Amino acid sequence: MREITLHILDIAANSISAGARNIFISIIGNHKDDTLEITISDDGKGMTPEMVAIVTDPFTTTRTERNVGLGIPLLKAAAEACNGWFNISSELGKGTKVQVGFQLSHIDRMPLGDVPSTLLGLLIGTPEVHWTFRVKNDEKEFYFDDTELKRELGGDCLSEPEVIRYVRELFTEEIDALALN
Amino acid sequence: MPTIKSLDDLKKMREEALRKQELKTSTGKTEIVVGMGTVGIAAGARETLKAILEFVDSNHLENIIIRQTGNIGIDSFEPVVQVILPGQEKVTYGHVSPEIVKTIMEEHVIKGKPVSDYQVKS
Helix, strand or coil: CCCHHHHHHHHHHHHHHCCCCEEEEEEEEECCCCEEEEEEEECCCCCCHHHHHHHHCCCCCCCCCCCCCCHHHHHHHHHHCCCCEEEEEEECCCEEEEEEEEECCCCCCCCCCCHHHHHHHHHHHCCCCEEEEEEEECCEEEEEECHHHHHHHCHHHCCCHHHHHHHHHHHHHHHHHHCCC | CCCCCCHHHHHHHHHHHHHHHHHCCCCCCEEEEEECCHHHHHCCHHHHHHHHHHHHHHCCCCCEEEEEECCCCCHHHCCCEEEECCCCCCEEECCCCHHHHHHHHHHHHHCCCCCHHHECCC
């Protein structure tokens, strides 16, 4: 996967599989610190420390049962190859938080990719989840909480054409204006 | 169709659409499911989902539910899309590129005729 947003989609899919009702995604670029930091946190079923070890390092740990693919170790390796970091913290019954950082200007850093389409797909495709998104580039920020949209429209109409259009135009306009790549 | 400037505009448009819809007989909704496990994403499922969303928008299809789900369990056929017409058995399609999305949407979702070429038989 050669785009950071594809990894975000993958981690968010884990959160959905973990039964999360609330998922928060933040993408923060900071030119002064030369960092790009991604956070995905959920209130899903969480993992034991042993399970965290298994999803993070699948080849050094006894692999008995896991439902998570190789997405996490690949993302960790990609970050560490770019002067970055990776951290996953989880508590059984509470949820999971994945944080990954890259050196923003690193020559090998994969591009962020299509942020609007990624967030649009998550919002429309999983209406039962309460989504919160933050995309920030230095001082410029886009913040979206789906509470108002769902309260105004009712929860089961997200796949309707005018809703898709509205959200896509909102995300595209606001996120493109941040010029974060 | 014009740009929808605000949530208020969107709400008004939705109310109008719902009024129109009530005039038609209720036939249930068509469900379109996209597999978004790690393998699906790596194989291009996000572009597939994006193409479905764009098709629904540009063709103004009502009564559709688009869902994403985890691994559907047939990795070698990703990206996988399932279409369930109201009251009918689900049909599973494999290797669904954005181009194939268009065919499936036109033939199966709109005209109600499953496309045999891309079906995965389980």
